[in-house]
Amino acid sequence: MLKNLKYSFFIFLVFWLSSNQVSASPKLILPVVLENIQSIDPMQYLVSEKLDGMRAYWDGKQLFAKSGKPINAPKWFLENFPPFELDGELWSNRNEFEKIISIIKNHDKQESWKTLRFNIFEVPNQKGNLSMRLQVIKDYLSVYHAPYIKVIPQYQFTKIEEIIRFFHQIKHNDGEGIILRKNDTPYLTGRNKSALKFKVFFDSECIIKGYKKGTGKYTKVMGSIICEDKDLGKIIKIGSGFDDFIRENPPKIGTIITYKYYQKTKNNYPKHPVFLRIREDF
Numbered sequence: 001m002l003k004n005l006k007y008s009f010f011i012f013l014v015f016w017l018s019s020n021q022v023s024a025s026p027k028l029i030l031p032v033v034l035e036n037i038q039s040i041d042p043m044q045y046l047v048s049e050k051l052d053g054m055r056a057y058w059d060g061k062q063l064f065a066k067s068g069k070p071i072n073a074p075k076w077f078l079e080n081f082p083p084f085e086l087d088g089e090l091w092s093n094r095n096e097f098e099k100i101i102s103i104i105k106n107h108d109k110q111e112s113w114k115t116l117r118f119n120i121f122e123v124p125n126q127k128g129n130l131s132m133r134l135q136v137i138k139d140y141l142s143v144y145h146a147p148y149i150k151v152i153p154q155y156q157f158t159k160i161e162e163i164i165r166f167f168h169q170i171k172h173n174d175g176e177g178i179i180l181r182k183n184d185t186p187y188l189t190g191r192n193k194s195a196l197k198f199k200v201f202f203d204s205e206c207i208i209k210g211y212k213k214g215t216g217k218y219t220k221v222m223g224s225i226i227c228e229d230k231d232l233g234k235i236i237k238i239g240s241g242f243d244d245f246i247r248e249n250p251p252k253i254g255t256i257i258t259y260k261y262y263q264k265t266k267n268n269y270p271k272h273p274v275f276l277r278i279r280e281d282f
Contacts, residue, residue, distance in 0.1 A: 025068040026057045027189040028087060029122060031179060034196040035264075042163055045180040046130055046154040050197055051119055052176040053091030053100050054280075058118070060084050074110040080146040086137065087122040088152070094174045101280050117150045121179065122187070130154070130183045154181070171200050203260045204229050204270065205279060206236065208253050221247040225275065227257065234269055241275030251278055 034040070055066040060083045063071040071090075092100055092115045103112040126133040131154070138151055157163050167178050177199030185194045206227035214223030224239035238259050251257065256279040261270035 025066065026059070026064055028055070028057065028066065029189055029195050030191040031195040031197040032191055032193050033202055034180065034198040035202075037164065037167075037198055038160060040160070040180065040196070042157045042160050044182050044184070045196075046156055046183050047163055047166060048121060048152045048154050048179050048181075049170050049175055050177040050179045050199065051089045051091045051152070052094070052097050053089035053119070054104060056088060056090045056118060057124075058082075058086040058088075063118075071104060072107060074113050077110075077113045077116075077148050079148075080144045081118075081149065082137065082140050082144070082146075084126070084136070084140075085124040086118070086120050086149075087124055088118050088120040090116050091119050092116050094176075097277075105280070113148075117148055119150050119152050121152045121154075121181075124187055124189075126187065129185065130181050133187060156183075167198060176200060201260045201262050202270070203258055203276060204231060205256055205258050206230075206238075208251055208255045208257060209235070210253065211250055212237070212239075214247065218247060222250040223247075225250070225257070227259075229270075232268060232270070236270060236273055238273045238275050240272075246275070255279075 182194040206229040
């Protein structure tokens with residue numbers, strides 16, 4: 001009897017582990033924050049709008065989130081996706097980040113996926129420079145109809161003033177910012193200066209380590225979050241950007257949040273950090 005119970009538990013454990021398995025996080029390009037746009041040579045870069053969607057990676061068979069967890073996209077959405085890798089953003093429109101995440105998480109309303117597109121900015125592990133790599137997916141789409149794949153337009157500017165004008169046009173239309181990619185580089189992963197991001201504001205992620213009680217009208221709720229930004233190597237306090245619900249129901253210690261800021265101090269601390277959102281892991 002005991003032997004049978006042990007065997008049954010073993011079978012259950014194997015099934016549970018296999019059904020909850022998460023692939024290793026894919027190695028991705030991680031753009032570096034560009035603080036001074038005057039410091040670059042515009043002729044070296046292709047420029048595109050930075051889309052505030054959900055990062056996604058297609059390995060040729062399956063769609064994955066940045067964390068390595070599979071994304072359960074409808075089969076019709078994945079129709080004619082290529083047998084090679086793609087990197088991009090699941091995106092609909094500007095200022096719809098929460099809506100995008102809700103669509104991806106809600107498995108019962110897959111019709112909503114019709115509002116999304118997989119916007120491609122990289123074709124990993126292909127030969128040649130960025131233009132040549134992107135041409136691979138363009139050539140594929142000229143033969144195979146994949147209605148939910150879109151290649152993000154890349155622009156070549158000759159002057160810094162043209163890039164700034166492009167940035168302000170995106171900013172005027174409530175966009176998040178721009179991405180600058182060195183065209184004449186092979187496919188690289190990790191954080192390096194071949195990929196830059198220039199935004200209306202800067203953002204980063206930190207791990208919640210603790211809280212401080214509020215004062216005044218926030219006496220009975222959370223006042224601020226104490227968190228660790230591992231990229232900056234700093235412990236920071238964030239006291240603004242929270243709605244009443246978050247203040248009354250603060251995220252658990254260990255939760256990763258995204259915050260925004262506009263400048264850094266001389267000691268590399270973010271100035272006036274503001275809570276943006278809880279990071280959604282898949």
